[in-house]
Amino acid sequence: MDDRFIKYTKLSLIIFLLFLAIPVSFSLVFGIFYGLSAVISSKPVDLIFEIFVISFPPLIFCTAYSIFFVRTKSHPSTFVKYFSWCLFTVGILISLYFLINDLSTYFKVHYHDITNYSVFAQWYLAGNIAAIFLIGVMQAFTTKKEKDWMEKAKDRATASN
Numbered sequence: 001m002d003d004r005f006i007k008y009t010k011l012s013l014i015i016f017l018l019f020l021a022i023p024v025s026f027s028l029v030f031g032i033f034y035g036l037s038a039v040i041s042s043k044p045v046d047l048i049f050e051i052f053v054i055s056f057p058p059l060i061f062c063t064a065y066s067i068f069f070v071r072t073k074s075h076p077s078t079f080v081k082y083f084s085w086c087l088f089t090v091g092i093l094i095s096l097y098f099l100i101n102d103l104s105t106y107f108k109v110h111y112h113d114i115t116n117y118s119v120f121a122q123w124y125l126a127g128n129i130a131a132i133f134l135i136g137v138m139q140a141f142t143t144k145k146e147k148d149w150m151e152k153a154k155d156r157a158t159a160s161n
Contacts, residue, residue, distance in 0.1 A: 030053075033048075033049045033052060033053075034049065050106065050112075051103070051106070053114065054099075054102050054103060054106055054114075054117055054119065055099060055103070057119045057120065057124075057125065058095040058096065058098055058099035058102075058119050059095075059099070061091065061095045061128045061132075062092050062095045062096065062099075064132060065088045065091045065092045065095070065132075066088075066092065068084070068088060068132070068135065069084075069085060069088040069089075069092075072084045072085060072088070072139070075139055075142070075143070076142065076143065076144065077139075077142040077143075080138055080139055080142045083138070084135050084138070084139060087131055087134075087135055088135070091128060091131055091132075095128070098118045098119050098124060099119065101118060102117040102118055102119050105117065
């Protein structure tokens with residue numbers, strides 16, 4: 001029993017650290033850019049940092065949509081597959097539109113406050129996350145149920161007999 005406790009404790013710790021590593025790594029990337037900008041304190045570095053910050057949300061969503069677009073090829077339900085592809089395409093196009101629109105706004109007006117850019121609007125961020133969640137739930141309900149470890153063990157036991 002002690003062996004399982006250690007195994008599951010390690011697994012829980014790894015999962016916790018994984019979820020902790022994601023925001024910490026994002027913070028480190030932004031901190032490195034901010035620190036680099038503060039140390040160098042030049043116009044080109046500030047420009048690169050501001051463009052990176054503006055481009056980050058749409059590029060993350062475009063990447064997520066692209067990965068799920070490729071993974072949807074093997075989905076068993078034809079309707080869900082094509083519906084997902086349509087939503088992914090719309091999501092990519094909307095993200096690219098807002099990226100181009102905000103970058104052109106940046107170069108024309110040069111706002112320093114992120115609230116002036118559409119990619120940081122609550123409806124944009126929440127809408128993209130909701131779309132990805134909706135498609136994930138839809139695909140999960142139309143996929144054949146995976147066998148858990150007990151069912152796999154029963155199948156192995158009957159196969160060996």
